[in-house]
Amino acid sequence: MPRTAPLAAALAACLAAAATAVLAFGTSATAATLFSDDFNDGNSSGWSQSGGTWSVVTDGTPALRQSKVDSDLARLFAGTTTWTDYTVEARVKPLGFDGADRFLGLVARSSGSTSFDRLVLRNTGRAELQAVRSGAVTVLGSLPLTVTTGTWYTLRLEASGGTIRGFVNGVAAGSGSSQSATGRIGVQTFRATGSFDDVIVTTGGTTPSPSASTSVSPPASPSASPSSLPSQSPPAAGLYVAVNGNDANPGTIAAPLATVHRAVTLAQPGTTIQVRGGTYLLATNIQLLKSGTAASPITITAYNGEKVVLDGENLPYTPGAVDSSIPRADRGAIHIEGEYWRLIGLEIVHGAYGIFGVDTSYNVFDRLTTRDNYESGLHLQGASGNNQILNLDSYGNRDPRKNGESADGLAIKEGSGTGNVVRGARLWNNSDDGFDAWEFLSPVVIESSVAYGNGYNRWNIPDYTGDGNGFKLGGGDVDLPAAHVVRNSMAWSNSAGGFIDNANPGAMVIERSTSWRNGGNGFDFADADATLTRNVSAGNGTAVSLGSNSSGSGNSWDLGGTWNDASFTSTNAATITGARTASGSIPGSNFLWPANGADAGARL
Structure with missing residues (x-):
């Protein structure tokens, strides 16, 4: 009921x-x-x-x-x-x-x-x-x-x-x-x-006090706490984990387990693992190698919205030596190769990658925070498709072992698999890019997401080479096209571009998105066969770079006039970068809405 x-x-x-x-x-x-x-x-x-x-x-x-x-x-x-x-x-x-x-x-x-x-x-x-x-x-x-x-x-x-x-x-x-x-x-x-x-x-919920300043360089960081989750009664196949538990216990709410690892070992399709609040220091990473089913996924969730932190600081390669490689099994505080998993309301920190998935499909990553990891916050590669990444906060991720050039907020790269969807993500202050689809050859759909403040050396990493794009949409050493789609999203205050094709020649679609105050191109689709519709570029190093195959209509550069800070109803990002709503969504505001009422740009 x-x-x-x-x-x-x-x-x-x-x-x-x-x-x-x-x-x-x-x-x-x-x-x-x-x-x-x-x-x-x-x-x-x-x-x-x-x-x-x-x-x-x-x-x-x-x-x-x-x-x-x-x-x-x-x-x-x-x-x-x-x-x-x-x-x-x-x-x-x-x-x-x-x-x-x-x-x-x-x-x-x-x-x-x-x-x-x-x-x-x-x-x-x-x-x-x-x-x-x-x-x-x-x-x-x-x-x-x-x-x-x-x-x-x-x-x-x-x-x-x-x-x-x-x-x-x-x-x-x-x-x-x-x-x-x-x-x-x-x-x-x-x-x-x-x-x-x-x-x-x-x-109810938590509403932040907005700053009077309109500066967004660097913007304020939102709260890292997972959003409140609905209360839920444990299913018959439920297991509980608590910091004061014992792995010899049966895993009930009265006698919980001590580690997520033990719960994963016991879990079967349909099991829900409910993790009580607290910080769990990982001695080994959590490996999700078994699979649920379409009708009975395996779920790991924060119990009743309590704050759960999975801390990988004591794992290997945190950080790895300069120019070293990380063995596949050691990638990720959570390492996933199984299918039909649901990860909900967890905070993953200080890992060699926060979450790393390879050849993994049909998963839901919901209301997660991946921060301060020594590689990308959430990274999927290989044959990985039909994954949903919902309301992710990923920030402060960096990689000293590669001089900052590899750690993205979210990466879906080096592979293929249809049906991957990103919705409601906030990706900020990462050493490389907010989102990176390097050499991922199947379409990824991104909706209602933001990327900002990426590509700056906040950690004094020597010989820093972080790229600093908001949304890097493919490209790489292979010349195969990928038709990625971006809708209703924003990129601002990134050191390089806002939305770029990165030499991906695919038939991409970019709709109703806004690029503001980025160091390079607001929209760079010089190599793509892209269709850009009702986008806004303002205050960037260059407004737009389009090749002969790219086209569109209703964009700020089509509408004409001068587009700058005064073109927007608000340049105060405090609300959408503040605490999420009770349901986990990015809170709505009139940030970067065109003041002239133009039917263009993102609305969050």
Whole structure:
């Protein structure tokens, strides 16, 4: 059954005050999870149905499915009508539509079966935020979006006071007047089928006090703490680890294990390893060599949002000698070669690589922090595909053994494998690049991510050679193209380029992204067969470098005029580089939004 926070009714009475406090600059509050459901229990108990045919099915993991395509309005509701200010988030996958202008989506503040706020994915090429009052629909905002069946989208509704805001994959879809001050959550379809999963309702969180300065060189570092995670009851196959545990224990919450290593040894497909808060000093690295399955992945997660730090300072090659190589098995405080793993809410530090994966696929890396490692924070290579990297913070990684030229925040390189997706990443102050796809020959999709402050020698490394690009999109010693995709992302204050092809001749797509105050080119696609649409370049060493095969429209260099600091509504990065939201997303702000209202650049 869904996991509802204790005393939800009592909490509901104070939600408005709590949310008001957390939304005010310079204040902080503790996030509370009111409700969550990942449907791993195999049912939709706790939800009330109106129309449609609903069931829990296996869709990678258990998920809620509406399978009656001709249903005019299929709805499920949960929660209470007394909930006021809250955020609801869910993953939504459209599966089929029975005609044009059909939709499915997420509901907040439902005060009745026909009155609610709603964020929907329409099969006419857009997402739409709506206020619905007694069946009458008012469109509050929309976002151009090609809605693809079989693709997961993360939808989020933020209800605060009289305002409702909607986001799709972290991109703002609009805001406006909420139709009600209170109400339940829900999911809906209109003549469509789809899956819904990982529903979470939160109130509160931590909001940083913004700096009065507009300087971003170097920008302030966000908190390294993992985002708050939903409370979860242990599954039957659960194991617990705690700093005061013992590996001779059975691994229950009352008698936990002492090491993640022992839990991994005992784990089988479907096992969830819950790690209690504390710092775990690793004597050997954690090797994930076995595999889960599509229906039963193996999960390692921070218990109930507690701060878990896996510290690899005592491992070999931390750091390695100059010009030395690291044996494959020693790469990574967490070394993964298995498949169908889910790593959630962990902080990995001081390793020879934070996480290193080779020939590994179908994994989810969710709300992780990889910082201050002696190589890249998170690195995947070889035959690795269908990995999801969600809401990663990776910073301060450096490599004295290679004079700073190898340690990226995130690297997917030297290999191939389709289906790799990066969403909501923040990659900053790394010695080499924010993101690097050197010699990775399959398309990688990057959405709603930022890279800043990379390529500066903050560690006094001798003979420093760090590159310093925000997003380095392939290239290398091989001449094969890779059609990487970047959407709604930002690069700023990197020592070299913002977004570069690095001599990759592939048919790349760069959409609605912003490059600001980078030392080199804002956008460098001199060798690619790239399509660039509605991007913004301002204050860089050079605005753009395009070769004869690259094209596009609606970019700042197409629109003309002078693009500089004054071109933006805000140049204060304090909010989006501050504490993440309770759901792990990058907090929204008007940072680097065009002041002239141009429909270009990223919106985070």
